[in-house]
Amino acid sequence: MTTLNAQQNQDTERFDEITVFNHSRKLRKENKHDEALSTLRNAMRRHWLSAEGIEKAGRQIIKHFKTHDVKTQNILVLGQCTTNWLCNCLTASAFAVGMSVMATEGQYDNVMQELMAAASSDVKYDAVVLLPWNTRLLAEGDRDTQQRIDDEITFWQQAWNFVNNQLNTRLIQIGYDYKSPGYQGHHLGGQAGGHINLVRQVNEALRANLPEMSFFVDIDQISGMLGRENFYDARRYYWTKQPFSEVGTARLSEHVFAAYRTMVNGPKKVLVLDLDNTVWGGVVGETGPLGIGIGDSPDGEAHRALQRYAKSLQNKGILLAVCSKNNDTDAREPFEKNPDMILKLEDFAAFEASWDPKAVAIQRIAQTLRLGLDSFVFLDDNPVEREHVRQMLPDVEVVEVGEDASEYVHALEHGLWFESMNVTKADAQRVEQYRAEAQRREVQSSFTSMDDYLESLKMTADARLINEEDFARVIQLLGKTNQFNLTTRRHSPQVVEQMLGDEKNMGITLRVTDRFGDHGLVAVLLAVLKDHPMDKAGKAFDIDTWLMSCRVIGRTVEEFCYNTLLNAAKDRNADFVIGTYIPTAKNALVKDLYDRLGFTPINTAEDGTVTYELNVHEAEERKTFLAKVDADA
Amino acid sequence: MSDTLSKVTEVFCDVFDDDEIELEAETTAEDVDAWDSLMHVTLMLNLEKAFGIRFASSEVAGLKNIGELVALIDAKTTVAS
Numbered sequence: 001m002t003t004l005n006a007q008q009n010q011d012t013e014r015f016d017e018i019t020v021f022n023h024s025r026k027l028r029k030e031n032k033h034d035e036a037l038s039t040l041r042n043a044m045r046r047h048w049l050s051a052e053g054i055e056k057a058g059r060q061i062i063k064h065f066k067t068h069d070v071k072t073q074n075i076l077v078l079g080q081c082t083t084n085w086l087c088n089c090l091t092a093s094a095f096a097v098g099m100s101v102m103a104t105e106g107q108y109d110n111v112m113q114e115l116m117a118a119a120s121s122d123v124k125y126d127a128v129v130l131l132p133w134n135t136r137l138l139a140e141g142d143r144d145t146q147q148r149i150d151d152e153i154t155f156w157q158q159a160w161n162f163v164n165n166q167l168n169t170r171l172i173q174i175g176y177d178y179k180s181p182g183y184q185g186h187h188l189g190g191q192a193g194g195h196i197n198l199v200r201q202v203n204e205a206l207r208a209n210l211p212e213m214s215f216f217v218d219i220d221q222i223s224g225m226l227g228r229e230n231f232y233d234a235r236r237y238y239w240t241k242q243p244f245s246e247v248g249t250a251r252l253s254e255h256v257f258a259a260y261r262t263m264v265n266g267p268k269k270v271l272v273l274d275l276d277n278t279v280w281g282g283v284v285g286e287t288g289p290l291g292i293g294i295g296d297s298p299d300g301e302a303h304r305a306l307q308r309y310a311k312s313l314q315n316k317g318i319l320l321a322v323c324s325k326n327n328d329t330d331a332r333e334p335f336e337k338n339p340d341m342i343l344k345l346e347d348f349a350a351f352e353a354s355w356d357p358k359a360v361a362i363q364r365i366a367q368t369l370r371l372g373l374d375s376f377v378f379l380d381d382n383p384v385e386r387e388h389v390r391q392m393l394p395d396v397e398v399v400e401v402g403e404d405a406s407e408y409v410h411a412l413e414h415g416l417w418f419e420s421m422n423v424t425k426a427d428a429q430r431v432e433q434y435r436a437e438a439q440r441r442e443v444q445s446s447f448t449s450m451d452d453y454l455e456s457l458k459m460t461a462d463a464r465l466i467n468e469e470d471f472a473r474v475i476q477l478l479g480k481t482n483q484f485n486l487t488t489r490r491h492s493p494q495v496v497e498q499m500l501g502d503e504k505n506m507g508i509t510l511r512v513t514d515r516f517g518d519h520g521l522v523a524v525l526l527a528v529l530k531d532h533p534m535d536k537a538g539k540a541f542d543i544d545t546w547l548m549s550c551r552v553i554g555r556t557v558e559e560f561c562y563n564t565l566l567n568a569a570k571d572r573n574a575d576f577v578i579g580t581y582i583p584t585a586k587n588a589l590v591k592d593l594y595d596r597l598g599f600t601p602i603n604t605a606e607d608g609t610v611t612y613e614l615n616v617h618e619a620e621e622r623k624t625f626l627a628k629v630d631a632d633a
Numbered sequence: 634m635s636d637t638l639s640k641v642t643e644v645f646c647d648v649f650d651d652d653e654i655e656l657e658a659e660t661t662a663e664d665v666d667a668w669d670s671l672m673h674v675t676l677m678l679n680l681e682k683a684f685g686i687r688f689a690s691s692e693v694a695g696l697k698n699i700g701e702l703v704a705l706i707d708a709k710t711t712v713a714s
Binding site for chain 2: 021025029050058059060063082086235236238239240480482584585586
């Protein structure tokens, strides 16, 4: 386990994922938590973990942050799909380069509600990541292309305004993507009206409308680089509403983290290059300046491509430096004498050719340039030198490459270290002014309250008595709903049938739509008319079961259900509505639902079960933004 | 304990990062604290790798307890070998 522990060891032995996790777990058991984490970090820095290993590492890192109360930077990820695995990978990506960043997700497809919750939370978010998913964009229906694009942009603009004005934090907007060309096929999908076309148009509109100083993560490009067949995984979408494959999730998280890192720290500033077998093929001390591999050979072409790429980076403002174990004169000769060389001596801001250890030489370069080591990227073909620099200078990003020079440019691009926002000094000052001004003045947002937002959704609710068609679905929901479930009673079909056989009892399903589409069956209510549980005089309408889909939380569906229950109780001449909260490991979400709705707790049992009552004669209907479409309940 | 059950237990310990987990045929998701619907999928994906099998979408949600899971894995590995 040498490299896993020892900082001084310089061997380049690889460890597989299982060994890494076992070792980390062993350390954690010995209460060596920091060492356990650095084991994971070391493995990630050296690319030993698979995509699923990265996700798992992220899960463990987040758990550590939480249990040890670690002070972290915080990123809030809000998606129109589930983002749990993405958050884990994002946390891991940051941790791999030494940043303690905790990525947390909001409830699935609840962007606006979660933003408002974030505004009133104690957590200060350092960035908000918005992840669209194409369900609404590509939904069936007769909206035309322009309408669809407008709907999406309007939606995100509300979110952007909120992030900029209320949360005052960084905004990272991910684009839209398609998993496949859809029913139109490859040819028509790309033409007007096709899915691919629609996705590309909406991405253009996002870019054009995105507020200044926010970062656009072009997922269409990213999935294309990896290949959509590898980037997406249909099974994971159907199983968990997370469309990305394991590698897709890891790759997307690297891009989101690169966006964050660029916004916080800017791009890396210096690219440090080894010479022999990196900038050129072969060893100049043996072959002389004209014998190096830089001409018209396959290897020479690859090295020229690297030089061309480095030259382009230099043109856009990245400093280049040489760090080579060579005699200084030998090292300089090819730049002066070999006509195939693209890079020239004057392209380098620092030139270190000596026999000193590379960590020492790189520190000298940092002093010369007066730049921190955390703005350095180091490229060297020799794994021993890479390991040496990784261990001695943990702040330096070391590019992991194989032996073939044809991979080098790709490896540099893949690291995303030189992603930048194209910001001039004037831009930056302007942004500061903009920020300050935004904080001073009373901000006008396209909507300023939750009420306006909910109003704009134009929601409808259809409450029906449970009928034959819904029965199987109701039983299924009773069996599997964990989070928004007040009592978690897993009734059998027989029990429910018996309950509903008596007309005094009530069983209701609720369907919700909004202007973007149909959410389907989102809630089930079962209530029975009985005596008051504390033997008070009067009839009680007892809520046996109240379960709901988490997707519609915070949209006043709760209030709609409350009104439905209250009115049903009145119809039955009941004096009380009785609510019960039975705590489970998974339903803390609704712990205070009845409190929020104005019920009075009347009993708390030993197992934590709380019984509530609501006096029907005193209670009033609550405000809801759902228009009733069917009143058969 | 069957070989399958002990291997399943290993996967559970690994996924939940907890050596203390003990599984029996009657164990259900309610019995293991962190076993929510998302971790269930993570478990299934890890079990697939550990046993070299593939679950169908129709199989992942209907399992009542560990006993049924083990039986399902046994059925798949028997066919495979």
